[in-house]
Amino acid sequence: MKFKLTLWRVIFIVIMVLGLYSSFVRYFRGLGAVSNMTDQFPWGLWIGFDCLCGVMLAAGGFCMVGAVYLFNVERLHAVVRPAVLTAFLGYLLFIVGLMFDLGRPWFIWHQIIYRNPHSVMFEVGFCVMTYTTVLFFEFLPNVFERLNWKTPIKWIQKIYPVLIVGGILLSTLHQSSLGSLYLIMPSKLHPFWYTPALPFFFFGSAVAVGLAMTIFESTQSAKAFGRQLELPVLVTLGGALLVALWVNLLLRFEDYFHRGLLREIFKPSYEAYFLWIELTLTFVIPITMLSFKKVRVSPQLLYLASISTVLGFITNRLNIALIGFETYVGHHYVPKWTEFSITLMIIAVGFALFGVAARYLPIFGEEEKHAVVHPRVRSAEATPVLSHAGD
Amino acid sequence: MSKAILYDATMCIGCKQCEGACAQQNHLPYDDAVAAESVQSAHKYTVVLTKDDKFMRRLCMHCQKPACASVCPVGALHKTAEGPVVYDVWKCIGCRYCMVACPFSQPRYEWQALNPRVRKCIMCPDRVVAGKPTACAEICPTGATRFGEREALINEAKQRIQQNPSNYRPHIYGLEEVGGTSVLLISSANVEDYGYPASARIGDTPMPEYTGRVMERIPDFIPLWTMVLGGIYWVSHRRDEVALAEAQEKNGSAK
Numbered sequence: 001m002k003f004k005l006t007l008w009r010v011i012f013i014v015i016m017v018l019g020l021y022s023s024f025v026r027y028f029r030g031l032g033a034v035s036n037m038t039d040q041f042p043w044g045l046w047i048g049f050d051c052l053c054g055v056m057l058a059a060g061g062f063c064m065v066g067a068v069y070l071f072n073v074e075r076l077h078a079v080v081r082p083a084v085l086t087a088f089l090g091y092l093l094f095i096v097g098l099m100f101d102l103g104r105p106w107f108i109w110h111q112i113i114y115r116n117p118h119s120v121m122f123e124v125g126f127c128v129m130t131y132t133t134v135l136f137f138e139f140l141p142n143v144f145e146r147l148n149w150k151t152p153i154k155w156i157q158k159i160y161p162v163l164i165v166g167g168i169l170l171s172t173l174h175q176s177s178l179g180s181l182y183l184i185m186p187s188k189l190h191p192f193w194y195t196p197a198l199p200f201f202f203f204g205s206a207v208a209v210g211l212a213m214t215i216f217e218s219t220q221s222a223k224a225f226g227r228q229l230e231l232p233v234l235v236t237l238g239g240a241l242l243v244a245l246w247v248n249l250l251l252r253f254e255d256y257f258h259r260g261l262l263r264e265i266f267k268p269s270y271e272a273y274f275l276w277i278e279l280t281l282t283f284v285i286p287i288t289m290l291s292f293k294k295v296r297v298s299p300q301l302l303y304l305a306s307i308s309t310v311l312g313f314i315t316n317r318l319n320i321a322l323i324g325f326e327t328y329v330g331h332h333y334v335p336k337w338t339e340f341s342i343t344l345m346i347i348a349v350g351f352a353l354f355g356v357a358a359r360y361l362p363i364f365g366e367e368e369k370h371a372v373v374h375p376r377v378r379s380a381e382a383t384p385v386l387s388h389a390g391d
Numbered sequence: 392m393s394k395a396i397l398y399d400a401t402m403c404i405g406c407k408q409c410e411g412a413c414a415q416q417n418h419l420p421y422d423d424a425v426a427a428e429s430v431q432s433a434h435k436y437t438v439v440l441t442k443d444d445k446f447m448r449r450l451c452m453h454c455q456k457p458a459c460a461s462v463c464p465v466g467a468l469h470k471t472a473e474g475p476v477v478y479d480v481w482k483c484i485g486c487r488y489c490m491v492a493c494p495f496s497q498p499r500y501e502w503q504a505l506n507p508r509v510r511k512c513i514m515c516p517d518r519v520v521a522g523k524p525t526a527c528a529e530i531c532p533t534g535a536t537r538f539g540e541r542e543a544l545i546n547e548a549k550q551r552i553q554q555n556p557s558n559y560r561p562h563i564y565g566l567e568e569v570g571g572t573s574v575l576l577i578s579s580a581n582v583e584d585y586g587y588p589a590s591a592r593i594g595d596t597p598m599p600e601y602t603g604r605v606m607e608r609i610p611d612f613i614p615l616w617t618m619v620l621g622g623i624y625w626v627s628h629r630r631d632e633v634a635l636a637e638a639q640e641k642n643g644s645a646k
Binding site: 027028029030031032033037038039040042043069070071072101102103104105107108110111114115116117118119120121122123125161164165168169172173180181183184185186187188196199 | 432433458461462463464465466467482483484485486487488490491492494496498499500502503504505506507588592593594598599601602603604605606609612613616617620621623624627628630631
């Protein structure tokens, strides 16, 4: 087979070379050499993006598993496998990201033996560890089907209810607990982002981003792998996303109202500018777009609305992790290029692994043959027609 | 009984002998160059700051309910019965949550090291257990830094302020802040001018309570949420089973 040098492959190679150089700096020169983190800014881009955003971007897994296997929304069946794959890769890469950020990554296993139950970080770590295992088992049938191993599939089918309920429980816990990480810093984090409601917001944004990411990734893989786009699926997701965004919006403003900040957030200030970007991308653009039926039945426009949502919530988490501390610290933190390059490398590896898995495993379209969960009735309403699409 | 340090800024002459004694006690480098550094760092646990000819020490406050110890996922930091908040480097995984969580921003990091440690004043735990004062208190020539029982030192601080009200601000910093600390400050100057967070800003609530309010609900949340999720699963799949059975029945009667 001949190796073709496409533009994307060139970009991939460049990212990998720079990333590997930065990894060398990280492990042989130390955190100080590779990053702009300081005693005043001990958490930088890697915690803000790789960890906080990474886990949020992988939320599609538990959202789709919940929709299809818990609530039995049959028509979303086709997106479960890609969503679980994304989540599994996302969590693996989150752990890889931690290996760069932790000062003593070789002791990461201390989490298992020196437990501190009062620590939110311990809870997050424990949930992530267990949930990655759950995702591994949810992903495994892909491999078994490919190898045509019937017996192990049956074993996994037996424990599937436990995996589903357990996976959603663990996701609820750690998605919200990522927000709880910041509850102990009321004097440091800017009031625009510090609120006792942080765990609720983190869970709410995870659900919204889970839906938006599924739209994004279905459209993206449709382009990349040239398969037919599941429009009824996207339409369902778009409708759910609109509801999720409204709930998030109402909760956010109820919180600002409750804490008497409603006037404050509209006054120009350094933090306000970042808040406005965040609110525009998370709420104004996608809610306006999705309110039109025309948008909800158009793959291209749905795709744009989901990108806006994802970027918005990424801004939200970066605001919490980085911008919200700048006034307290008294200076700005701008990540060093080596920090960016390691983050980019992790993302690039994620895309590459997704591509490989999609190519060699029955991720798309083949699940009808051996449904993972026991066979169930396909009633007439399970195959929605486009005429109901925008309802 | 819990031990504490009382620092009276009005008695401090800025000789920086506490800095030197601290460095010696903790095997840190100390020379004129380090003495001139007016910031705390991985190799300087305590610093004597100067502003308008007034001096102020900075060091770990050794909170009664420390945020750093409550957030550490591996329990590498803990408050001892005697008062010091100590660090077990062999447990540490380097997540730096302690640094982010500390309301006084005290822990420092060895950013240049390949196996970095968190560095902060540990209040000479070995000396304290042996019944000796901390190195900084022992060497202080004027008694500005004193070591003793927390209760006794609080009384002494109150007395000094009472006897000489024109010389002090009527406030013992560390008495109530974040639920009380094992380092107490009295001064004529405003501690905020030296980088201490304002009392109103950090409040009197122990920091761990902010997370505790959420964390303590988790043991109840887990079984409840499991039942809810399990219930939804059962209901939505039961519907399928019923539909399947009905369909089979229909087929059977049609034959």
